[in-house]
Amino acid sequence: MSGAGKAFVEARGIHVSYDGNPILERVHMSVDRGAFVTIVGASGCGKSTFLRLLLGQETPQKGEILVDGKKIAAEPDPDRGVVFQKYSVFPHLTVWQNLLLPAEIGGSPFLARLFGAARRHAEEAAEEMLVEIGLSHARNRYPAQLSGGMQQRLAIGQTLLKKPRILLLDEPFGALDPGIRADMHVLITELWRSCGMTVFMVTHDIQEAFKLGTRILVFDKVRHDPHAPERFGATITYDLPLDHKAKAAAALPPGILKTHSHQGVDVHA
Amino acid sequence: MRLMNRNPSRTTALFLGLLPFALLAIVYVLASAARLADNPADKLLPSLSTMAETFRIMAFEEDVRSGDRLLWLDTAASLWRLGLGLAISATLSLFIGIFIGFLPYGRAFLAPFISAFSMIPPITVLPILFIVLGLGEASKIGLIVVGTAPLMIRSLAQTVLSIPREEMVKAQTLGASSWQIALRVVLPQIWPALITAIRMGLISAWIFLISAEAIASTEGLGYRIFLVRRYLAMDVIVPYVAWITLIAYLTDRLLALLSRRAFRWAHLQGDAL
Numbered sequence: 001m002s003g004a005g006k007a008f009v010e011a012r013g014i015h016v017s018y019d020g021n022p023i024l025e026r027v028h029m030s031v032d033r034g035a036f037v038t039i040v041g042a043s044g045c046g047k048s049t050f051l052r053l054l055l056g057q058e059t060p061q062k063g064e065i066l067v068d069g070k071k072i073a074a075e076p077d078p079d080r081g082v083v084f085q086k087y088s089v090f091p092h093l094t095v096w097q098n099l100l101l102p103a104e105i106g107g108s109p110f111l112a113r114l115f116g117a118a119r120r121h122a123e124e125a126a127e128e129m130l131v132e133i134g135l136s137h138a139r140n141r142y143p144a145q146l147s148g149g150m151q152q153r154l155a156i157g158q159t160l161l162k163k164p165r166i167l168l169l170d171e172p173f174g175a176l177d178p179g180i181r182a183d184m185h186v187l188i189t190e191l192w193r194s195c196g197m198t199v200f201m202v203t204h205d206i207q208e209a210f211k212l213g214t215r216i217l218v219f220d221k222v223r224h225d226p227h228a229p230e231r232f233g234a235t236i237t238y239d240l241p242l243d244h245k246a247k248a249a250a251a252l253p254p255g256i257l258k259t260h261s262h263q264g265v266d267v268h269a
Numbered sequence: 270m271r272l273m274n275r276n277p278s279r280t281t282a283l284f285l286g287l288l289p290f291a292l293l294a295i296v297y298v299l300a301s302a303a304r305l306a307d308n309p310a311d312k313l314l315p316s317l318s319t320m321a322e323t324f325r326i327m328a329f330e331e332d333v334r335s336g337d338r339l340l341w342l343d344t345a346a347s348l349w350r351l352g353l354g355l356a357i358s359a360t361l362s363l364f365i366g367i368f369i370g371f372l373p374y375g376r377a378f379l380a381p382f383i384s385a386f387s388m389i390p391p392i393t394v395l396p397i398l399f400i401v402l403g404l405g406e407a408s409k410i411g412l413i414v415v416g417t418a419p420l421m422i423r424s425l426a427q428t429v430l431s432i433p434r435e436e437m438v439k440a441q442t443l444g445a446s447s448w449q450i451a452l453r454v455v456l457p458q459i460w461p462a463l464i465t466a467i468r469m470g471l472i473s474a475w476i477f478l479i480s481a482e483a484i485a486s487t488e489g490l491g492y493r494i495f496l497v498r499r500y501l502a503m504d505v506i507v508p509y510v511a512w513i514t515l516i517a518y519l520t521d522r523l524l525a526l527l528s529r530r531a532f533r534w535a536h537l538q539g540d541a542l
């Protein structure tokens with residue numbers, strides 16, 4: 001764990017329960033600026049819930065989340081970008097219009113449309129991103145006309161145009177085949193390095209988690225009640241820096257590796 | 270190959286589509302011919318030529334008493350009421366539908382009221398409208414609005430609610446305000462649903478229009494049908510019903526086409542009627 005003074009994103013004593021069933025309990029986390037944090041754990045253990053907390057889409061019943069030492073807003077804001085598994089782009093806008101939208105929102109409070117020099121400026125940035133995510137040939141297509149991988153590239157491009165300090169990814173490549181997934185890994189790693197963001201990425205693919213992360217968090221239940229499985233919530237059971245990735249892999253019990261690595265190839269739709 | 274996987278060719282589809290119309294026409298012609306052979310003065314099932322002639326007179330010859338070409342007079346009066354009523358309903362449903370579907374406060378404030386209001390059988394409101402608004406245009410247009418707006422509002426509110434939550438969150442992470450999201454995310458995705466709502470509304474709008482015209486009017490398609498009913502003038506009624514059906518059908522097709530042309534993104538997946 002890093003020292004308290006330089007922690008960038010911090011979770012302190014988080015508790016979340018739905019309908020009286022605890023989902024997350026006593027979650028503590030402290031992450032440095034620029035980290036690439038991958039999050040793994042069994043299905044239904046609360047990874048997406050944790051991401052929604054970081055996003056500000058939900059607030060925990062107990063505990064707090066701090067960014068740069070300040071409590072985060074109780075609603076999403078441009079500081080924290082997000083890419084979900086699905087529905088992360090706007091279906092009524094073409095690729096090009098989706099990429100222009102961030103600038104239009106930022107530069108025009110009433111119409112959310114840009115004209116003249118401001119528009120040309122926005123178009124330059126959009127054009128650059130369009131090339132970077134490799135969608136130049138699909139500029140005028142609607143999301144429904146794109147493959148899954150192209151849609152996710154668009155979603156990532158659109159999010160990064162806002163230059164968020166924190167990027168949250170919830171199984172962004174879950175529905176993609178291994179080849180496309182490898183391309184996406186290259187893309188996201190490059191973008192992460194060049195933008196200097198702090199990334200949190202949920203994945204079911206443990207290899208992906210090791211390959212991309214500088215740090216890996218494993219969510220699991222520490223207490224089990226065989227008669228009432230929903231009685232206890234999950235927490236962070238392993239928190240491993242991956243500077244020496246092989247060492248970290250060795251530190252994990254083989255059981256975890258097995259349960260997760262077979263899920264890596266299934267398509268989590 | 271399974272029946273569910275067999276698709277008719279274009280010509281076959283056209284032929285199949287026309288078949289029920291042809292069958293209906295043939296049955297009618299045979300029945301009418303049989304009755305007329307029995308009694309040439311029969312009024313119940315007039316021959317096609319009689320109806321065509323009556324329709325021609327209604328459309329192209331001036332009425333002896335008023336000097337109007339009745340078909341066009343009636344059509345213009347009815348379409349004016351229908352169009353205005355539906356335009357008001359569409360406007361209301363767009364604003365109130367977004368208000369309810371987009372804002373939790375709007376939902377808390379208006380959703381129960383609209384749900385309750387939509388349960389009023391509109392025809393029961395007609396006497397109230399006649400008393401309050403008089404027997405003129407306002408009460409007829411009012412009936413169409415009362416009859417169509419609540420359901421259109423509910424359908425649009427539901428459409429707004431079913432926009433994936435992820436899209437709303439994503440827009441917020443791009444820094445958008447509620448106003449900007451309403452303008453750039455919600456509104457554009459509501460247009461095709463509005464057209465669908467209008468197409469649904471058209472069906473009941475016609476019912477309420479004809480009812481209102483039947484009860485109190487001096488011109489209009491519904492008025493004419495119920496007026497000539499007294500003389501058993503089937504040669505006027507049947508062509509009028511066919512004419513109304515044709516107008517309603519064409520409006521529906523036109524709206525469907527408009528939606529496909531103007532909102533291509535909404536029609537990229539799946540078949541729609």
Ligand SMILES: Nc1ncnc2c1ncn2[C@@H]1O[C@H](COP(=O)(O)OP(=O)(O)OP(=O)(O)O)[C@@H](O)[C@H]1O
Nearest residue numbers: 018019023041042043044045046047048049050204
């Ligand atoms: N809005 C909600 N109301 C009630 N229960 C919920 C709600 N959202 C999530 N849950 C429950 O919380 C638990 C954690 O859900 P979450 O989506 O965070 O899991 P996850 O770790 O992301 O799973 P997966 O890997 O399958 O995506 C699940 O048991 C789910 O049933």
Ligand SMILES: [Mg+2]
Nearest residue numbers: 047048049170
């Ligand atoms: Mg999840």
